[in-house]
Amino acid sequence: MKKITRITTQKKNKNRFNIFLDDGHGESYGFSVDEALLVEYRLRKGLELEDSMVDTLIQKDTVHKSYTQAIHFLSYRMRTKKEIRDYLDKKEVEPEQVEQIMDRLEKEKLVDDRQFAEMFVLTRISTSSKGPSLIKKELMEKGVAASIAQEAVEQYPYEEQYDKVRKLIEKKLSQKKKDSFRKQVQNMQASLMQKGFSQDVIKDALSGIQEEKDDDSEWEALVYQGEKLLRKHERKHEGYALMNKVKEGLFRKGFPMDEIQKFLESRE
Incomplete structure (x- = not known):
């Protein structure tokens, strides 16, 4: 059995408290807790604690600190369940504690993949030039289920x-x-x-x-590509063979045959 001898406020965080204990051999630092746990368990000077209760308080405080970190992570923008899990894993939070935190966040409606997907799609529509398929792919990469992602992009x-x-x-x-x-x-x-x-x-x-086609620009492009092809093939070919190589090259590049013929005639 240990008795609380002193409770002090942490200098850098006024919402956290240091608990000092005496196990019969003098006072020493025991553990620290958040204000929420201090109030919930009515921790006060003179209160006696079993070793098992001390362990419980330490564990709950560890979970609470990780939960607070998750809340801070969520404060910047909405997150998917996967993003939060990945964040907690990166912080080396124990798997069992991750589940506790996720359950709490879901109960408090602070994480909701369906709502995230809907908001994500609306944001992409207003701020990007991306289409539904690419937006769906982005959602799935963030851990949103394919069915939820599909429902969300159908609102586009x-x-x-x-x-x-x-x-x-x-x-x-x-x-x-x-x-x-x-x-x-x-x-x-x-x-x-x-x-x-x-x-x-x-x-x-x-x-x-097709109505927006600029004939002048088309001809300029054809001449540019045609001259380029002439320079490329004239070292190895001449006459009909050269013109045929240029014709084939221009046709593959998508120019109409009548315009190609016009260009070739101008170069004969």
Whole structure:
């Protein structure tokens, strides 16, 4: 049996208290507790504690400190269950204590993967150019279940996806390129797929895109690529063979055959 002889407030943390004990051989530091435990167990000078109770208080305080760390981690932004578990593991919290902390956080509704996923999707919609598939992938990487992630991204309106894709297309087309229009469209399709948009919304957004083709820019790109191909092949080929190599190269790059023929005729 040990008796509490003194309780002092810690200098660096006014919400924590040092407990001093006397086991019959004089006073010595026993342990420290948070204010919540001090109140819950009514710790006071003169109170006698069994060794088992001292062990219980130390264990509960350890859990409480880890819980407080988790709360601090949550204070910056919402977190998934996996993110919190990973954080506690990094802090070397015992697995059994991690479960206690997670149970408490869930009961207090401080962690909710479904709510996290919904808020995450809304944030991505308003602050990024990412599509549903990529957002779902991000959620799953954060530990959100696939079914919950799918439900969340289904809240991404098709109209907003379409508008976002159209803006990305217009931005790409406004940039001067040395590629054929067809090649630019193919590159845009690949880029939009990588950003997580579906083939359906990409197809709809690209419908009528041919009307935005700039013939002057297309010709400039063809001449640039054609001259480049001429320089590449003229060391080994000449005449018909050279023109044929250039023709094949330009066609693979997506230029229309009538424009290619026009270029070749201008170089004969």
